[in-house]
Amino acid sequence: MQTRTIGSRQVSAIGLGAMPMSVAGHMPDEAQSIRTLLAALDAGLTLIDTADAYTPAHDDPGHNERLVARALSLWSGDAGEVLVATKGGHVRTPGGGWDVDGRPDHLKRACDRSLKALGIESIGLYQHHRPDPKVPYEETMGALKDLHDAGKIRMAGVSNADPGQIRLAHAILGERLVSVQNQYSPRFRSSEPEIDVCAELGLAFLPWSPLGGIGRTGELRAAFAEIAEARGVSPQQVCLAWELARSPVVIPIPGSSRPESIRDSAAAASLELTAEELARLG
Numbered sequence: 593m594q595t596r597t598i599g600s601r602q603v604s605a606i607g608l609g610a611m612p613m614s615v616a617g618h619m620p621d622e623a624q625s626i627r628t629l630l631a632a633l634d635a636g637l638t639l640i641d642t643a644d645a646y647t648p649a650h651d652d653p654g655h656n657e658r659l660v661a662r663a664l665s666l667w668s669g670d671a672g673e674v675l676v677a678t679k680g681g682h683v684r685t686p687g688g689g690w691d692v693d694g695r696p697d698h699l700k701r702a703c704d705r706s707l708k709a710l711g712i713e714s715i716g717l718y719q720h721h722r723p724d725p726k727v728p729y730e731e732t733m734g735a736l737k738d739l740h741d742a743g744k745i746r747m748a749g750v751s752n753a754d755p756g757q758i759r760l761a762h763a764i765l766g767e768r769l770v771s772v773q774n775q776y777s778p779r780f781r782s783s784e785p786e787i788d789v790c791a792e793l794g795l796a797f798l799p800w801s802p803l804g805g806i807g808r809t810g811e812l813r814a815a816f817a818e819i820a821e822a823r824g825v826s827p828q829q830v831c832l833a834w835e836l837a838r839s840p841v842v843i844p845i846p847g848s849s850r851p852e853s854i855r856d857s858a859a860a861a862s863l864e865l866t867a868e869e870l871a872r873l874g
Contacts, residue, residue: 593636594861596843598717598796599747599770603675605836605861607639608632608854609800609847614656616648616688620849622659629663631851633674635858641773641798641845643679643721644706650684653702654709661710675716677771677798678706679751681732682721694724696735703739719749719773729757733764740768749773751800755789762793771796773845777804778816778831778873790841802844803831819869825859832860834873 594605612618613625620628632640646656657678664671680702683691693699703718718739720732736748749771750761762769772790774783776799783799790797813827816834820827828846835844848854865873 593638593858595638596796596840598639598675598843599767601675601716601747603639603843604637604858605843606637606832606858607641607677607798607843607845608637609845610640610642610656610660611646612847612849613659614646614648618849619648622662625659625849626663626666628848628851628854629660630667632848632854632858633663633667633669635855636861637854637858638674639677639843639845640674641677641800643682644702644709645679645682645684645690645721647684650686650688653684654705657706657709661712665711676710676712677717677719677749677773678710678715679719679721679773680706681724692722692724694720694727694729694732696731696738699732699735700739703744707744714743715745717747717749717771718745719751719771722752723757729760730764733761736761737765737768740765747771749796749798753786755785758786758789758793758795762795769795771798773798773800775799775801775804776835776842777802778834779804787839787842791839795841796843797839797841799835799842799844800847802835802846803828815872815874819865819872823863825863826856828853828857829860829863830865830873832857833863833865834870836860837865837870 747770751773776783816827
């Protein structure tokens with residue numbers, strides 16, 4: 593498995609986004625989720641992304657984190673080699689809705705809850721999930737700094753942040769800040785500036801929903817599908833390989849709820865596209 597860098601850690605060039613295993617209406621049963629997580633680990637993936645808000649019900653925070661912890665406890669490999677990245681600051685509301693809470697006291701309580709759900713004493717990578725317009729960003733970043741200095745998190749990250757917020761976070765957190773997690777895919781390319789800022793500052797960029805856009809009709813889908821057919825691989829592998837080629841700081845985290853799909857995604861780490869293929873994909 594090819595590797596890339598997040599802070600002081602080397603991780604697989606492809607990670608697993610565990611969110612689909614805890615989304616109401618689409619989530620598999622727990623046994624299938626555990627099989628999917630174990631398949632990812634057995635395929636060499638050493639980065640798992642989760643969050644306290646990945647849960648089918650607003651009154652059950654940490655559902656996804658507990659699944660991850662359960663799988664790691666069952667895995668025959670070295671769980672210490674796996675970087676579990678979780679997030680706080682995005683909250684669920686009754687009826688399946690979402691809200692944000694960037695208050696320092698909330699983030700600190702959320703971190704404590706995540707520590708309990710994961711069954712660990714320090715979180716490998718803790719990320720602020722989404723900016724809260726009601727709370728100054730520097731106050732939220734101060735909470736991440738406090739959590740790091742208290743030893744509750746080893747590394748810090750931000751998610752859904754624009755270039756200015758990334759720079760502000762870096763100014764406050766310094767070397768504690770190691771990653772940015774934003775949406776990025778063939779159809780959603782507006783995070784290009786954030787990738788460039790990450791490359792400049794030496795931060796990992798973790799695209800969420802990295803496979804968006806390749807399953808729809810149109811010229812974009814056709815290009816990925818035709819290259820995939822010529823290579824004898826899936827369009828999803830071509831998509832992830834295209835993202836890996838964008839910058840050495842990019843580490844896609846495709847979501848999955850089936851063992852077969854995450855094994856296929858893992859294979860993208862060894863797929864190198866030609867300059868001609870990359871030019872065709874844009």
